Amino acid sequence: MKIKKGRILILIVILLSVTLTGQIFAQGQKTQKDGPITLTVWNFKYAEEIAGKAFQEMDKLFMEQNPGVIIDHQAQPESNYYQMLLSAFSAKSNLDVFLTHTDQRAWGISESFQVLDADIADVIDTYSATALQACSETNSATSNIKILPLTAQGVGFYYNKDNFRKAGLDPEKAPADWDSFLAACTKLKSAGIAPIILGNQGSPFGIDFIYRVILGTLLSENEIDGFADGRTKFTNPAFVQATEMIKELYDRGFVNVDNGSLPYFVDAIETFKGGNGGFFIGLTSDIAHWKDFGDALGYENIGYFSSVVPQNAKYPQQQVNQGAGVGFAVTNYSPHKEMAAKYVKFMTSGEAGKIFMEATGAIVPNTTIPLDTDNVMLAEILEKMNNHPVPDFMNRVPGGMINDFYNFQTLYFISKEISQSRYIQQVQAIYENNL
């Protein structure tokens, strides 16, 4: 009898556990069906002071205009953001909208992105075609659009005019070619100023960004697109030449010695903003851009040019333009796809886009947001971005190769442990492994 009682007790415990678990799930479902809609948003920029505040303001505005919708905006770490996204998609966890880059890290897991073509049919003309291309899985400005662009991103060189003056250089004359760039570096070095401030700790973005701009002047759009499928190899002469150019900067002592221990985000940026160095390889949106440096050093003290130009450059005017840097996307399993699409449209245009642009200095590629074209440097950047755009080769290479590629950049340029031929061969091998 005692044994029977014990067994009954065990059964009761199991039944209770099952019922309780079911109740909890049902409760969750009920809240979603009957109560206000909650959109869960993941954002790797939400923890940033300025951008975070802007997002909060944008969310507030959306919720005011859409009563019954709650935005649960969650900050996520950038360092392993895509790993977290992949896990969330695998588990189909509670996630409706997410901020994403438009490079291979995103396209590698884009099966879980919702196609937004139908949702944006009425406003598609307000987005820049280049930006939409970057947001389309098939590189089209009209179809398979899975991300709505929040920033138009590019890469280019900024220089400190004050330090140019101190080194006896003409501050109004940006180096036109490779030789004049080297000559300027020599003068800056002689004046005791670090010619180029690079940040390469962790991920060597300093080296990476210089590669991007040099390759933009040496390769055609088609050749750059070839990095996506193995048509363009890392053994090609353009990559070898870009490698040699960057190596020369290191060998001649033009790069800050501590670059290997200085993270690009944000220590190197802050170093340049603090008035150190002659040149800085920066961005056109998000951070390390015209507003960031202009506010810190005075707009009259900052100059911009799109790239150092090798003598044999076929495309000397080209401006690396990713089309879109970051944007918002919707998960294809979200129970609130329609509302989520409405939210991403809202965030990337009109009043919300304006809030973001004014707060962060990002260029939001949407015609409903007027740009401050009175600013000379911004006007120059926009002219370059609109009239001489070239794709970013790092947006084409397989996302899986980036970490290893970075590790070998460090090994070759900073640790100086391998030869150039070994480095090139190794990068090609990494590329092939990930195609």
Added chain:
Amino acid sequence: MKTKLKQEAKDGWILLSPLLLLTFIFLLYPVVSNFYFSLTKWKGVGKPVFIGFENYKTLFKDERFYRSLKNLGVLVLYIPLGVLTPLVIANTLRKGFRGWKLYRVLLYLPNILGPVILGTIFSVILSQIGPVTDLLTKLGVKNAQEIYILGKSASAINSLAFIFVIWMRVGFGCIYFLSAMSSIDASLYDAAKIDGTNAWQDFIHITLPSIRFSIEFFTVLAFIEVFARMYGIIFTLTGGGPGYATYTLEYGVYMISFSAYQKGYASAWSVILFFFCAAIALIQIRLIKKGENN
């Protein structure tokens, strides 16, 4: 009597069933499914495509795999020192001296902080702009910034080994060995004293044989930690670099799976890692049995 025994067996199974269910869901199923995924091409989302042993063929041609084994070899070489250091310290602390409780706290601190925090702290300490470089500069070393400990292959893997295999494990090792030493019969030392032995002879002839099982167990634990618990510190300290200088099997599993989105291929790496860990676990089980028999 027979019916009662049968009933007890049944009840035993009923009582065990929740645990068995959990073991199946969280241990057996992942291991078995990992074997299956290692035979597929799969990103982690979408449907896996069966490709047979292709992933293993790729793995045995992959430079990262051989570098990982080589790096694990370097790390394993540090294990004897990683065992000996806490053993010697514990032997010193065993006799007690003034303020030894404070030393015990200090020694245990790395264990409390954990690998991620320590990796981050050491990435700053050993950086070109960190206190080590400052100190070297103050000592008159020219171009100390160019030494860049974590940026050079040899110094990066050796620093990692020193931090993780020796320094981080000293605290736990000391406490573990101290507790093992506390069970040694004090009369053995008294008898040895009468025979006129010195501290070294006590250590070699009494302490070591008495805690042999604990030393073997601690060594096996060190192997497991090196093979399967280093991801956090590698990620924060060196990111597997420079090059593949600090890449290990475990780190490779993560990077290939979550950075390159090649879950199928990463599963093949996991299978190899599984066999290494299984071999270590077998040794561990044998040691435990041996300890019980003794």
